Amino acid sequence: xxxxxxxxxxxxxxxxSSIIASTLVGVFSIxxxxxxxxxTSWGHLAVLQIAGQFxxxxxxxxxxxxxxxxxxxxxxxxxxxxxxxxxxVRGVLTAILVPLAxxxxxxxTGQSADVVWLAAITYVAPGLSAGWYLIGTxxxxxxxxxxxxxxxxxQVTGLVVVSFSPTLASYLWSTATWAVLGIAASCAFVxxxxxxxxxxxxxxxxxxxxxxxxxxxxxxxxxxxxxxAAPTVLVQALSPQxxxxxxxxxxxxxxxxxxxxxxxxxxxxWVPEAGAEEVPHRSRRAVAVALAIGxxxxxxxxxxxxxxxxxxxxxxxxxxxxxxxxxxxxxxxxSVAQIAGLSSLVALGGTRHLAFSSxxxxxxxxxxxxxxxxxLGVLGAVLTMLVVAAWLMSYRVVWVxxxxxxxxxxxxx
Numbered sequence: 177x178x179x180x181x182x183x184x185x186x187x188x189x190x191x192x193s194s195i196i197a198s199t200l201v202g203v204f205s206i207x208x209x210x211x212x213x214x215x216t217s218w219g220h221l222a223v224l225q226i227a228g229q230f231x232x233x234x235x236x237x238x239x240x241x242x243x244x245x246x247x248x249x250x251x252x253x254x255x256x257x258x259x260x261x262x263x264x265v266r267g268v269l270t271a272i273l274v275p276l277a278x279x280x281x282x283x284x285t286g287q288s289a290d291v292v293w294l295a296a297i298t299y300v301a302p303g304l305s306a307g308w309y310l311i312g313t314x315x316x317x318x319x320x321x322x323x324x325x326x327x328x329x330x331q332v333t334g335l336v337v338v339s340f341s342p343t344l345a346s347y348l349w350s351t352a353t354w355a356v357l358g359i360a361a362s363c364a365f366v367x368x369x370x371x372x373x374x375x376x377x378x379x380x381x382x383x384x385x386x387x388x389x390x391x392x393x394x395x396x397x398x399x400x401x402x403x404x405a406a407p408t409v410l411v412q413a414l415s416p417q418x419x420x421x422x423x424x425x426x427x428x429x430x431x432x433x434x435x436x437x438x439x440x441x442x443x444x445x446w447v448p449e450a451g452a453e454e455v456p457h458r459s460r461r462a463v464a465v466a467l468a469i470g471x472x473x474x475x476x477x478x479x480x481x482x483x484x485x486x487x488x489x490x491x492x493x494x495x496x497x498x499x500x501x502x503x504x505x506x507x508x509x510x511s512v513a514q515i516a517g518l519s520s521l522v523a524l525g526g527t528r529h530l531a532f533s534s535x536x537x538x539x540x541x542x543x544x545x546x547x548x549x550x551x552l553g554v555l556g557a558v559l560t561m562l563v564v565a566a567w568l569m570s571y572r573v574v575w576v577x578x579x580x581x582x583x584x585x586x587x588x589x
Contacts, residue, residue: 228299238393326358
């Protein structure tokens with residue numbers, strides 16, 4: 177019973193509403209869109225989404241990684257000014273990156289100008305989201321209303337519109353409109369919170385300083401974005417016959433990581449909010465929570481992945497038990513790596529260690545995958561995922577221990 181009364185459990189449950197609702201709408205929209213616009217156009221939409229999300233990561237410039245812990249640890253009267261400073265920088269980056277995303281979408285899909293521009297707005301605009309701020313200030317209701325709900329409404333109304341006018345442009349007009357409305361609403365919500373202090377900082381912060389402080393977070397998110405897609409691309413290039421099996425394993429692991437997100441969001445605001453003296457203890461406790469959740473989720477994945485793959489593929493893809501066990505191990509390492517890095521390390525001031533681990537993991541992972549996928553096919557791809565996840569977990573946990581020990585010693589001195 178104590179578990180259900182713990183603040184972390186309550187926060188995780190509240191943050192889960194946004195992810196559950198968004199996931200359900202996204203899953204159910206796939207067959208409807210395919211039926212209305214055709215498999216080819218749906219495939220082009222998926223490519224536009226992936227390309228747009230990469231540019232959105234660049235536009236967010238690391239605030240999604242470091243922002244929640246930063247704003248949670250800040251004095252309440254300084255919070256709004258932190259948001260405004262980030263909004264200005266992200267606004268300029270978004271204005272530059274939306275046209276680039278449209279050009280990339282045109283080159284990749286050959287779709288019409290209106291489709292690629294609307295897709296760029298839809299998928300790059302989240303770089304301006306206040307989601308990280310709402311997570312850091314522990315406002316799950318605001319996160320749902322101003323971050324998740326506009327995206328959900330965009331998809332739902334888009335599905336209604338596309339049933340009358342079965343084109344990608346019709347669907348994307350709706351999603352782009354709601355994306356812009358969501359950004360405007362979240363901005364208005366944050367700026368009208370009087371308890372979060374003034375919008376203008378008491379001390380002027382230069383752009384150079386802001387960009388330098390965010391380089392670690394930006395490097396982390398860009399490296400993670402590249403690594404998220406790299407194994408699939410390499411399997412397609414080096415072992416194309418293994419794509420269906422690997423795609424199923426990759427999808428199941430990512431569904432698991434998605435289920436972990438509410439816990440991560442809750443911990444990101446919980447670790448630093450009690451003050452600097454509590455951060456070392458809470459950082460270590462967060463790692464323990466991650467090990468417990470990762471172990472549970474990894475065990476479930478290892479046991480049920482073969483059955484799930486059979487059901488989802490209608491018997492066309494069946495994951496062998498040994499690959500399911502490896503996938504479960506990947507999830508354990510990934511769970512600990514994410515929570516240790518994005519909550520504990522950031523709260524302890526270890527953003528550069530977070531970035532270093534991500535960049536080295538991505539670069540090393542690509543090199544290892546090239547060899548192992550060519551040699552072992554799908555087994556090589558999954559082994560590479562495990563190696564990278566284990567590196568991220570080990571490096572980050574070690575540095576959480578070192579930095580928390582230093583912080584404790586400094587506090588006792």
